[in-house]
Amino acid sequence: MSIAINRDKCIGCGRCTQACPGSLIGMSQGKAVMRYPEECWGCTACLKECPVHAVRLFLGADIGGGGTLLHTERQGEILRWIFERPDGTVQEIPIDTRESNKY
Amino acid sequence: METVRLNTDILVIGGGTAGCWAAITIAEQSGLDVLICEKAGIKRSGCLAAGVNALNAYITEGKTPQDYADYCEKDAAGIVRGDLLLTMSERLNSVTEKLERLGLVILKDEQGRYAARGDRNIKINGENIKPLIAQEVRRHSQISVLEHVDITDLETSSGRASGAYGFGIEDGTFYAISAKAVIIATGGAAGLYRPNNPGFSKHKMWYPPFNTGAGYAMGILHGAEMTTFEMRFIALRCKDTIAPTGTLAQGAGAKQINALGEVYEQKYGLTTSERVYGTVMENLAGRGPCYLRTKGISREKAQSLEKAYLNMAPSQTLKWLESGVPVEEQDVEIEGTEPYIVGGHTASGFWVDTARMTTIPGLFAAGDVSGGAPQKYVTGALAEGEIAGESAVRYAEKLIPEPLPEESVQAHINETEGFLSGRKSLYTAPQLEEAMQTVMDKYAGGIGASYRFTEAQLDIADRRIAQLFELSGQLSADSPRELLRIYELRERLVVCRSVIAHLRARQETRWHCFAENLDWPERNDRDWRKYVNSRLENGKIRVIFRELISGGETYEHSDKQG
Known part of the structure; x- marks a missing residue:
């Protein structure tokens, strides 16, 4: 369980470093870096903070990860959860944040 | 090291669910200043980082606060504080309404009432619940927030809590904070035991891995009385993603269901600990692995589940897709x-x-750090x-206000500087952490021992943990981050010793798995x-037994320290 930060996309705003509940993300040469990947809880706070969708969540291979990367994009009231598989296919689950859970 | 001195009326240690709410309450009801000290940033820190998908403690129509307290008492097999549960339950609905005013989405029926899930739960979209609470904190000018600062100790030398000490986990600045009152809201303790996924995904756990039991440890070391540490919590979770x-x-x-497809939950019971116990027993009997039967549900239901998990535990949805x-x-x-x-x-x-x-x-204590009132969940x-x-x-x-004693400020600076002095240390904090988790797993009823223990094993655990605590005093840090690791390790070790003492003291098995004592395998209601309470006195843990307190009573400490 951890995150991968796309260095090319990162604009160095530092919002993820403030949001991480474990203070695991730092800045290096103006870009965010995951300093302690094995200490990630997988909460996705950083994904939701990132204004340019540079942060991706992945499952460790030890818990069944197969290389799929997850990120979120917010459009108004819709939070889009986007899954990119290693074969290049993409799946999206949009969630209306005004709707409550059914279960 | 650079030292910053701060004064406030009320210091809140820990800016999670309970700490933020305490600060908001103080700002609304008084003219006093509040300072929240938080190890991370309050927007997503604590248990609510990823969100929650239901409020599990709510008094639904036709039910009373006493009903909720009774449910908690039954689930905990009687070892609860009736006074705490009742006073908590009386406020569950008003805090829920306040959450809605802050912007939380709560599902309603046609009459505009909250839609219930069972007797005690209501359905919400809780992905953003912590940002909503943090935003309300920021709205109050009386509340200051000090983030990325780890509080390591309390000041109690005048006989009362008059402040605390800590350091900036990024810049290493030392903080000495004086206050008229202190609220501790640092949460519970994870990482005492070897986790489910000890490798790369070691922090993929149920409870926040950043909650190290700091508040418990500070209290224990200052002689505060603690209760019921033998009632450990073990959650039944989805494998791997927890x-x-x-x-x-x-x-x-x-x-x-077990691997044979047999429904086994009725065989063992439906309380939280019985659900875990049944799963352990089925595995031990060779009928594992165990599952929750989702095969055959409708596509529509499956899609709702994918969304529900994205709102609280996104890794499970990712796992489903990866499969x-x-x-x-x-x-x-x-x-x-x-x-x-x-x-909690x-x-x-x-x-x-x-x-x-x-x-x-x-x-004062609130939230997961405070004992006697289980099943608090968010609203509690x-x-x-x-x-x-x-x-x-x-x-x-x-x-x-009274100033912090100068000799105490200096002693705390010296302790912190000692770890940063560049001395040679044979061991590192991660090595000692692994050793602690292995000892607790093997000798104090961890996963590897199917949660069972004997008194002889606890004796070994106690000796080994005491030794590790000694070793931790010699550790060396070359950055504030490493200093944080040392303090977190030492907090956990202090909590481990109390857990061991409590497990040993309760000579029965009241809760399967939570405290599965092989020397005393039966529940014994007569004795x-x-x-089971405890206090650290002259370096030794003294166990104190106290009579049960019921709802409606007001309990006051009769033998306060000071």
Whole structure:
């Protein structure tokens, strides 16, 4: 369980470093870096903070990860959860944040 | 090191659910200043980082606060504080309404009432619940927030809590903070035991891995009385992702089945500990692995589950997608977690009076750090934050501030500088952490021991943990981050020793798995319907037994320290 930060996309705003509940993300040469990947809880706070969708969540291979990367994009009231598989296919689950859970 | 001195009326240690709510309460009900000290940033820190998908503690129509307290008492097999549960339950609905005013989405029926899930739960979209609470904190000019600062110790030399010490985890600045009253809201303790996934995904756990039991440890070292540390919490979770199972079991009606496809949950019972126990027993009997039966649910239901998990535990939805098999065509494998000490689910924590003051005058406790009131969940933590906030106001309003004793400030600076002095250390904090988790796993009833222990094993655990604590005093840090690791390790080691002492003291098995004592395998209501409490006195843990306290009573400490 951890995150991968796309260095090319990162604009160095530092919002993820403030949001991480474990203070695991730092800045290096103006870009965010995951300093302690094995200490990630997988909460996705950083994904939701990132204004340019540079942060991706992945499952460790030890818990069944197969290389799929997850990120979120917010459009108004819709939070889009986007899954990119290693074969290049993409799946999206949009969630209306005004709707409550059914279960 | 650079030292910053701060003064406030009320210091709140820990900016999670209960701490933020306590600060909001103080700002609304008094003119006092509040300072929240938080190890990370309050927007997403604590248990609510990823969100929640239901409020599990709500008094639904036709039910009373006493009904909720009775449910908690039954689930905990009687070892609860009736006074704390009732005063908490009375506020569950008002804090819920306040959450809605702050912007939380709550599902309603046609009449505009909250839609209930069972007797005690209501359905929400709680992905953003912590940002909403943090935003409300920021709205109050009376509240200051100090983020990325780890509090390492309390000041109690005048006989009451008059401040705390800590350091900036990024810049290493030392902080000495004086206050008229202190609210401790640091949460429970994870990472004491070897976790489910000890490798790369070691922090993929149920409870926040950043909650190290700091508040418990500070209290223990200052002689505060603690209660019920033997009632460990073990959650039944989805394997690997350690995602919640309640949404599948209570929400979608999935049954627990073994590898033969047999429903086994009725065989062992449905309390939290019995659900874990049944799963352990089926595995030991060779009928594992165990699952929640989701095969055969409708596509529509499967899609709702995918969304529900994205709103609270996104890794489970990711796992489903990674498997390549649709949710409705597979069962979800389940397992018990490592044991945690967490007063919001079981009854472990500070021994408080009905007003939530600990046995240290001026030190109040709320949320997972506070004992006696299990099944708090989110709304119970808020209710306790409110009560502790109100009590701290009453306490602080009549006090004049007193400065921190200079020799104590200097001693704390010296301790911190000692770890940063560049001395040679054979071991590192991560090595000692691994050793601690291995000892607890093998000798104090971890996953590897199927949660069981004997007195002889606990004796070994106690000796080994004491030795590790000694070694931790010689550790060396070359950055504030490493300093944080050392303090977190030492906090956990202090908590481990109390857990061991409590497990040893309760000579019965009242809760399967939570405290599975092989020397005393039966429940014994004649002798053990009482609290096991403890205090550290002259370096030794003294066990204290206390009689049960029921709802409607007001409990005051009769032997306060000072």
